[in-house]
Amino acid sequence: MATTDTFYEAMRRQGISRRGFLQFCTITAATLGLAPGFAGRIAEAMETKPRIPVLWLHGLECTCCSESFIRSAHPLASDVVLSMISLDYNDTLMAAAGHQAEAILDEIRHQYKGRYILAVEGNPPLGQDGMSCIIGGRPFLDQLREVAADCQAVIAWGTCASWGCVQAAHPNPTQAVSIDKVIHDKPIIKVPGCPPIAEVMTGVIAYMLTFERLPELDRQGRPKMFYGQRIHDKCYRRPHFDAGQFVESWDDEGARKGYCLYKMGCKGPTTYNACSTVRWNDGVSFPIQSGHGCIGCSEKDFWDKGSFYDHVTDTRVFGIEANADAVGIAAAGTVGAAITAHAAASAVHRIKQRAGAQHTEDGQA
Amino acid sequence: MSMYTGVPTVKRTAVYVYQTPVRIWHWVNALAITVLAITGYLIGSPLPSLPGEASDHYLMGNIRFLHFAAGYVFLVGFLFRLYWAVVGNRYSRQLFTLPFWRRGFWSELVHELRWYAFQEPEPRKYVGHNPLAHLFMVVIITVGGLVMMVTGFALYSEQTGLGSWQDELFGWVIPAVGQSQDVRMWHHWGMWVIVVFVMLHVYTAIREDIMSRQSLISTMISGWRMFKDDRP
Numbered sequence: 399m400a401t402t403d404t405f406y407e408a409m410r411r412q413g414i415s416r417r418g419f420l421q422f423c424t425i426t427a428a429t430l431g432l433a434p435g436f437a438g439r440i441a442e443a444m445e446t447k448p449r450i451p452v453l454w455l456h457g458l459e460c461t462c463c464s465e466s467f468i469r470s471a472h473p474l475a476s477d478v479v480l481s482m483i484s485l486d487y488n489d490t491l492m493a494a495a496g497h498q499a500e501a502i503l504d505e506i507r508h509q510y511k512g513r514y515i516l517a518v519e520g521n522p523p524l525g526q527d528g529m530s531c532i533i534g535g536r537p538f539l540d541q542l543r544e545v546a547a548d549c550q551a552v553i554a555w556g557t558c559a560s561w562g563c564v565q566a567a568h569p570n571p572t573q574a575v576s577i578d579k580v581i582h583d584k585p586i587i588k589v590p591g592c593p594p595i596a597e598v599m600t601g602v603i604a605y606m607l608t609f610e611r612l613p614e615l616d617r618q619g620r621p622k623m624f625y626g627q628r629i630h631d632k633c634y635r636r637p638h639f640d641a642g643q644f645v646e647s648w649d650d651e652g653a654r655k656g657y658c659l660y661k662m663g664c665k666g667p668t669t670y671n672a673c674s675t676v677r678w679n680d681g682v683s684f685p686i687q688s689g690h691g692c693i694g695c696s697e698k699d700f701w702d703k704g705s706f707y708d709h710v711t712d713t714r715v716f717g718i719e720a721n722a723d724a725v726g727i728a729a730a731g732t733v734g735a736a737i738t739a740h741a742a743a744s745a746v747h748r749i750k751q752r753a754g755a756q757h758t759e760d761g762q763a
Numbered sequence: 764m765s766m767y768t769g770v771p772t773v774k775r776t777a778v779y780v781y782q783t784p785v786r787i788w789h790w791v792n793a794l795a796i797t798v799l800a801i802t803g804y805l806i807g808s809p810l811p812s813l814p815g816e817a818s819d820h821y822l823m824g825n826i827r828f829l830h831f832a833a834g835y836v837f838l839v840g841f842l843f844r845l846y847w848a849v850v851g852n853r854y855s856r857q858l859f860t861l862p863f864w865r866r867g868f869w870s871e872l873v874h875e876l877r878w879y880a881f882q883e884p885e886p887r888k889y890v891g892h893n894p895l896a897h898l899f900m901v902v903i904i905t906v907g908g909l910v911m912m913v914t915g916f917a918l919y920s921e922q923t924g925l926g927s928w929q930d931e932l933f934g935w936v937i938p939a940v941g942q943s944q945d946v947r948m949w950h951h952w953g954m955w956v957i958v959v960f961v962m963l964h965v966y967t968a969i970r971e972d973i974m975s976r977q978s979l980i981s982t983m984i985s986g987w988r989m990f991k992d993d994r995p
């Protein structure tokens with residue numbers, strides 16, 4: 399498979415007009431938060447640089463990342479980026495199948511040793527020797543390790559690859575783990591979300607391809623440009639939060655007026671993602687705008703953090719689930735009662751002692 | 764003496780224990796913690812919604828501001844108290860040192876527990892803290908306070924943003940604990956631990972002021988420990 403043409407050539411072959419191509423460059427520059435001048439740089443890079451092959455593997459997952467990706471807000475974005483990558487390997491989207499498909503993996507691995515990008519959707523189960531996820535007759539874990547060995551960098555798509563997600567939720571029967579638990583020697587870019595936003599996905603790829611470096615990452619390995627702030631920091635309902643105006647129940651006046659969803663368990667204050675700025679489906683809306691709190695889908699182990707509808711969620715320690723407020727109020731009440739009882743007992747004790755002391759003093763006198 | 768006056772008097776000895784900075788710190792700190800616990804609770808479970816326009820109110824903003832301001836007071840106070848433990852008298856060091864290696868400490872601790880359980884006729888006398896109070900103060904105020912400051916400033920770094928000093932110093936806490944919600948919930952649990960401590964602390968301070976052989980509340984006001992009798 400010839401992959402030495404430029405991105406631009408690949409796009410033109412896909413029937414994308416030059417005008418469409420430039421539009422894509424502008425939108426991408428904007429999504430990445432770059433100055434308008436950068437659109438030109440992106441265009442130039444795409445026209446001159448040879449296409450970097452991207453291999454897109456699927457482990458244990460639900461394919462929501464791919465589904466999100468092909469619904470990029472700007473229809474061109476998905477076309478463009480798909481033409482950048484799907485030509486190589488993506489077992490959901492590519493035409494080739496079976497042995498033919500697996501052959502592509504080998505070919506790219508050897509031909510582009512150390513120069514291709516590995517994108518992983520889903521994650522490997524470690525239990526039962528990896529038997530819970532078999533690709534081409536072999537455990538996904540083996541395929542992942544092999545392809546990762548020769549790649550340049552790894553993109554962890556979605557919460558599955560980044561943190562483990564639902565298949566790794568308690569009690570995690572297949573022992574699914576995030577990919578950074580099995581790939582240790584390559585840079586990993588985490589793009590969490592269940593799924594991640596399409597524009598975030600295309601933005602990350604476009605950045606890497608045009609600038610030939612990884613985007614700047616935060617402590618947890620997420621691109622700062624999309625995951626540097628919480629949903630809560632950019633939420634349009636924030637003025638209601640600061641004012642102290644909350645939706646108290648789903649059908650109240652506050653819900654109609656678009657008050658803050660904090661009391662309905664919104665996890666915006668603890669969730670790093672771009673939903674409140676980039677939004678979903680061509681920027682139409684995002685969960686909070688539709689009246690439902692954020693459930694924290696891009697956060698580690700968000701399935702195991704208690705109810706989506708409480709702010710003070712249950713804490714699970716040593717297999718016990720407990721709510722801080724429930725336990726705290728009970729403890730304070732018990733201690734309060736104990737103090738009262740102890741105070742009463744102390745008073746009685748003192749009176750008795752006093753009487754006793756009186757006796758002995760009288761006796762001595 | 765009483766022979767002549769007929770009025771029984773008890774000789775009282777007094778020792779200067781808590782220096783002025785320690786006393787000021789104690790009351791400032793008590794106020795800060797009270798404000799932190801009340802505002803913290805209201806951050807977790809906000810007051811009923813206010814009517815009208817969002818621009819008319821800033822209730823949650825003010826509650827949070829008070830929390831963060833008290834948080835800074837708590838931190839600065841703690842650092843000052845640490846400094847004073849170095850330059851102050853020997854009792855000022857108790858808050859940061861626990862002589863767990865001393866066997867006497869543990870037997871005195873048991874004695875103090877038995878006194879509270881009405882198993883001992885009278886408590887022993889202590890110039891500084893009694894061992895039980897000492898243990899609680901080190902564990903809850905020093906260790907617990909540190910946990911609250913570290914988790915509190917980690918949460919605070921989420922709003923000051925990547926690269927802020929809060930983030931540089933405390934941002935690592937969030938991935939170390941798990942994720943942001945975990946840090947919030949441990950911070951929240953911490954509040955209840957401190958609330959229970961304060962309840963016990965205030966009760967025992969009042970009780971011991973009356974029942975034990977030494978002064979307590981006035982000691983934290985004047986600095987002088989008065990002993991009610993002369994026996995060892």
Ligand code: HEM
Binds near residue numbers: 858978
């Ligand atoms: C939030 C509330 C409070 C906190 C966190 C607190 C904390 C502390 C701490 C850490 C000490 C040790 C001082 C040191 O060695 O530097 C202490 C001592 C003391 N506190 Fe408090 N305190 C609080 C409220 C109160 C109140 C309301 C009273 C009075 C009823 C009180 C009475 C005392 C007394 C009498 C001592 C000295 C104990 C002794 O003589 O051994 N405290 N407190």
Ligand code: HEM
Binds near residue numbers: 667833911914
């Ligand atoms: C005795 C000490 C403290 C107590 C009892 C306390 C209590 C609390 C409680 C109960 C919450 C609500 C958590 C929730 O359910 O969301 C909270 C939130 C918070 N606390 Fe504290 N806290 C203490 C110290 C501090 C300190 C030293 C700081 C540092 C500035 C701090 C910063 C915060 C922040 C940033 C939040 C989150 C507020 C928000 O994002 O709206 N806390 N605290």
Ligand code: SF4
Binds near residue numbers: 635639665691
């Ligand atoms: S709706 Fe959620 S994210 Fe928005 S301000 Fe309220 S708590 Fe924050």
Ligand code: SF4
Binds near residue numbers: 591670671673692693
């Ligand atoms: S708003 Fe929250 S739950 Fe919804 S997609 Fe964004 S991060 Fe996930």
